[in-house]
Structures are given as C-alpha cells and as structure tokens.
Amino acid sequence: MRRVSKYLGVSALFCAAVTGSGFAHAGGDKVLFPENFEAGVHYTTVHRGGIREDMYVSRDTIDAVKNGEPMPSGTVITLVDYREGKIFRYVVMEKRTGWGAEYPPAQRNGEWEFQAFNADKSVNRDEDLARCFACHKSQASNDYVFTLDAMKSAE
Numbered sequence: 001m002r003r004v005s006k007y008l009g010v011s012a013l014f015c016a017a018v019t020g021s022g023f024a025h026a027g028g029d030k031v032l033f034p035e036n037f038e039a040g041v042h043y044t045t046v047h048r049g050g051i052r053e054d055m056y057v058s059r060d061t062i063d064a065v066k067n068g069e070p071m072p073s074g075t076v077i078t079l080v081d082y083r084e085g086k087i088f089r090y091v092v093m094e095k096r097t098g099w100g101a102e103y104p105p106a107q108r109n110g111e112w113e114f115q116a117f118n119a120d121k122s123v124n125r126d127e128d129l130a131r132c133f134a135c136h137k138s139q140a141s142n143d144y145v146f147t148l149d150a151m152k153s154a155e
C-alpha cells in the first residue's frame with residue numbers, strides 16, 4: 001500500500017510540473033469542445049491589432065439576457081481567436097447548475113468553468129485556467145462576462 005501511494009504522489013507532482021501550475025484541470029475538463037457553436041448567434045466581434053475575436057452563444061441565452069434574466073444553465077460562450085486571419089485558438093466558458101462549488105470564494109466564478117482549445121480543437125494543456133477565473137472575476141456583477149452589453153443589443 002505504501003508503495004502505491006508513493007507512486008501516486010510522484011505522478012501528481014509530475015502532472016503539476018508538466019502543466020506549469022498546481023491548478024486543477026478537472027473543472028476545465030467538464031467543458032467539451034462546442035462542436036455546433038456556429039449554429040448559435042454570432043453576437044459580437046472584437047478587433048485588437050492583428051487579433052479578431054468572434055463570439056457565439058445560443059439564441060436562448062441571448063433571449064434570457066434581453067429579458068434581464070440570468071444566463072440559463074447549459075449556456076456555452078465560444079470565442080474564436082483569429083491571428084492574422086487564421087484560427088489561433090478557441091476559448092470557451094460554460095455554466096451549469098451546481099458547477100463551481102469546489103472552488104474557494106476568492107476564485108469561484110459562480111457556476112462557470114473555463115477551457116482553452118487549440119486550433120485543432122484539442123484541449124490546450126499548457127493553459128493556466130486560473131488566469132481565466134482571475135480575470136473574469138472582475139465581471140462578477142455581469143455574470144462573469146465582459147460582453148454582456150453586446151448580448152443585450154444583439155440582433
């Protein structure tokens with residue numbers, strides 16, 4: 001028994017070293033690549049230098065936001081990040097009832113989880129998801145979303 005637990009301890013250390021952070025990836029792994037995101041509403045685009053960010057969410061979520069309701073459980077927001085016209089990566093946030101309960105209050109973003117995907121739609125294991133939580137936390141009064149106003153004024 002002792003040898004087994006020793007082995008597990010070593011492998012946990014190894015994972016932390018490989019991902020470059022001690023932050024658990026288990027939460028982010030709840031977020032699957034949103035294969036049909038383009039069937040939703042392309043509600044805004046942000047341009048910054050050579051970067052273009054196209055953002056998508058479902059019609060149900062747009063309707064809820066316009067009605068002043070919270071974004072429903074199951075909401076998936078997809079940001080397609082283009083660099084010099086080519087897809088560079090996708091960043092995704094997803095909200096589901098009951099998610100997020102394991103995080104300390106200082107870190108938790110309501111019921112949201114975050115994930116970063118490479119251009120080939122594989123998970124980017126080098127991403128430090130704690131950064132997503134830290135920055136989006138500033139939008140707590142807007143359900144942790146920066147582009148809530150764009151959703152409200154979407155077609």
Ligand code: HEC
Nearest residue numbers: 046077078079091092093114115116131132135145146147
């Ligand atoms: C340093 C701050 C910062 C960090 C870190 C960050 N974001 Fe964002 N995120 C933004 C801003 C600002 C926007 C609004 C679009 C813009 O201005 O580029 C945004 C927009 C988004 C959106 C569209 C919905 C919204 O909030 O407007 C998603 C989805 C998203 N980010 C996911 C992620 C994920 C996943 C990560 C981590 C891999 C991440 N973000 C890390 C600042 C950040």
